[in-house]
Amino acid sequence: AQSVTQPDIHITVSEGASLELRCNYSYGATPYLFWYVQSPGQGLQLLLKYFSGDTLVQGIKGFEAEFKRSQSSFNLRKPSVHWSDAAEYFCAVGVGGGADGLTFGKGTHLIIQP
Amino acid sequence: SAVISQKPSRDICQRGTSLTIQCQVDSQVTMMFWYRQQPGQSLTLIATANQGSEATYESGFVIDKFPISRPNLTFSTLTVSNMSPEDSSIYLCSVFPGQGIYGYTFGSGTRLTVV
Numbered sequence: 001a002q003s004v005t006q007p008d009i010h011i012t013v014s015e016g017a018s019l020e021l022r023c024n025y026s027y028g029a030t031p032y033l034f035w036y037v038q039s040p041g042q043g044l045q046l047l048l049k050y051f052s053g054d055t056l057v058q059g060i061k062g063f064e065a066e067f068k069r070s071q072s073s074f075n076l077r078k079p080s081v082h083w084s085d086a087a088e089y090f091c092a093v094g095v096g097g098g099a100d101g102l103t104f105g106k107g108t109h110l111i112i113q114p
Numbered sequence: 115s116a117v118i119s120q121k122p123s124r125d126i127c128q129r130g131t132s133l134t135i136q137c138q139v140d141s142q143v144t145m146m147f148w149y150r151q152q153p154g155q156s157l158t159l160i161a162t163a164n165q166g167s168e169a170t171y172e173s174g175f176v177i178d179k180f181p182i183s184r185p186n187l188t189f190s191t192l193t194v195s196n197m198s199p200e201d202s203s204i205y206l207c208s209v210f211p212g213q214g215i216y217g218y219t220f221g222s223g224t225r226l227t228v229v
Contacts, residue, residue, distance in 0.1 A: 044206070094210070
């Protein structure tokens with residue numbers, strides 16, 4: 001079965017600094033890969049996804065992620081964070097071409113320092 | 115993309131009772147997925163509902179506790195039965211309409227509090 005590891009439970013970043021959130025997955029083939037953001041009391045918002053092709057994926061709000069097959073990683077990056085980026089970030093994998101549900105990581109709580 | 119309407123958006127229920135959550139999609143989809151998000155936790159897949167067959171449950175979830183119906187390609191319900199305070203969670207439905215802009219689409223969730 002597939003699994004997702006987000007090794008950082010909390011990350012604190014100063015406003016304007018760069019950000020990288022780590023995500024590693026375990027699966028025998030290349031899964032679908034996703035990053036979602038959830039603000040307090042809000043629903044899930046898709047930041048970006050990878051199905052195939054170009055391994056550098058651009059998303060909304062200035063986020064990008066790079067799929068590295070050799071490292072089984074799909075790390076999320078942003079060059080300059082804003083206070084509004086404070087939220088919970090979830091990495092997720094999907095297998096079965098959409099016939100199966102997603103497996104989520106435990107999430108990373110992002111704190112932005114002024 | 116697909117648009118999902120999920121209701122109720124929130125409810126407070128007495129222990130020992132049951133709550134049925136509805137999920138309506140604006141397009142036909144083969145699979146619908148139900149998730150639970152316990153307070154401060156990540157999302158966990160409860161089951162996959164395929165129209166015309168029994169839902170497939172993930173380890174740790176059973177049909178007696180979480181019966182699911184899938185009467186057609188646009189609608190599904192999840193019932194949380196014989197509730198206890200430990201069932202207090204957000205319950206979300208999701209679909210995968212295809213490799214489009216949104217990939218997996220999620221409903222806005224049902225915030226359940228059991229007292």
